[in-house]
Amino acid sequence: MKIALIGYGKMGQAIEEIAVAQGHEIVLKIGIENLGDFTVEAVAKADVAIEFTSPHSAVANIKKCFDAGVAVVCGSTGWLEQWDEVIAYCQEKQGAFLYASNFSIGVNLFFELNNYLAKIMAPHNDYDVSMEEIHHTQKKDAPSGTAITLAERVLEHIGRKKQWVNHISDNPAELEIISERIDPAPGTHKIKYHSEIDDIEIIHTAHNRKGFASGAVMAANFLNGKKGIYNMKQVLGL
Numbered sequence: 189m190k191i192a193l194i195g196y197g198k199m200g201q202a203i204e205e206i207a208v209a210q211g212h213e214i215v216l217k218i219g220i221e222n223l224g225d226f227t228v229e230a231v232a233k234a235d236v237a238i239e240f241t242s243p244h245s246a247v248a249n250i251k252k253c254f255d256a257g258v259a260v261v262c263g264s265t266g267w268l269e270q271w272d273e274v275i276a277y278c279q280e281k282q283g284a285f286l287y288a289s290n291f292s293i294g295v296n297l298f299f300e301l302n303n304y305l306a307k308i309m310a311p312h313n314d315y316d317v318s319m320e321e322i323h324h325t326q327k328k329d330a331p332s333g334t335a336i337t338l339a340e341r342v343l344e345h346i347g348r349k350k351q352w353v354n355h356i357s358d359n360p361a362e363l364e365i366i367s368e369r370i371d372p373a374p375g376t377h378k379i380k381y382h383s384e385i386d387d388i389e390i391i392h393t394a395h396n397r398k399g400f401a402s403g404a405v406m407a408a409n410f411l412n413g414k415k416g417i418y419n420m421k422q423v424l425g426l
């Protein structure tokens with residue numbers, strides 16, 4: 189598979205290592221220092237573009253890849269208020285798109301565990317639920333995209349919580365997500381159900397970025413040759 193790497197920071201470099209080891213070819217690498225090389229013609233040489241940049245650049249980058257007729261795997265977080273616009277553009281261009289707030293197999297299993305736990309905790313009103321995420325200090329967005337995915341599933345099941353907030357809260361209708369920035373944390377997510385009697389807590393801790401990178405390459409393999417909008421549940425058959 190021919191891959192264009194849009195974003196060549198921590199994730200772009202981790203993805204390159206895994207993709208090359210699996211025999212894929214990197215036909216384009218775009219970082220902030222060679223943005224001028226990011227043309228529709230250059231991206232069109234790839235089968236799939238893998239986009240890991242920043243909340244502010246992701247949408248324009250994704251659209252340029254659709255203009256080139258190239259499938260896009262996107263891991264950038266913090267841009268989801270423009271989700272509808274991206275999906276409409278993908279459909280207009282008859283493109284292929286796969287976004288995941290977290291590509292690691294472990295976190296995608298953890299998403300399933302979170303759903304199940306929220307479902308069985310729903311009738312137990314004595315338990316309050318709160319969340320915590322810990323990442324490195326270079327992270328630009330808060331809460332993390334993964335925390336937002338987890339929180340949305342909790343809100344679907346726990347009717348006593350109406351919205352998530354990214355600060356300490358004593359309002360029982362708010363699902364508190366506390367964000368901590370501590371180096372070199374690659375990504376830790378906790379969901380805690382707390383009562384006067386006991387606590388139930390689930391935690392996922394990434395030890396490095398290999399899981400995110402190999403999941404992104406897996407997603408690119410899945411998307412190659414397809415049209416439409418997909419997600420990691422479909423990639424992993426969950």
Ligand SMILES: NC(=O)C1=CN([C@@H]2O[C@H](COP(=O)(O)OP(=O)(O)OC[C@H]3O[C@@H](n4cnc5c(N)ncnc54)[C@H](OP(=O)(O)O)[C@@H]3O)[C@@H](O)[C@H]2O)C=CC1
Binds near residue numbers: 264288292
């Ligand atoms: N979905 C998932 O599984 C994961 C998602 N992420 C997300 O991926 C994104 C990138 O993370 P990470 O690699 O750690 O971040 P880095 O800051 O290490 O890398 C991002 C790179 O993109 C560059 N960049 C910024 N703007 C543009 C642009 N317009 N075009 C091309 N390149 C650009 C940055 O350059 P410069 O530094 O000079 O600004 C930087 O080199 C973040 O949004 C993060 O939240 C991260 C890990 C896993």
Ligand SMILES: O=C(O)C1=N[C@H](C(=O)O)C[C@H](O)C1
Binds near residue numbers: 265327328332334376
């Ligand atoms: O910025 C990061 O590093 C990470 N971002 C993703 C997120 O926002 O959830 C995934 C992972 O936690 C690492």
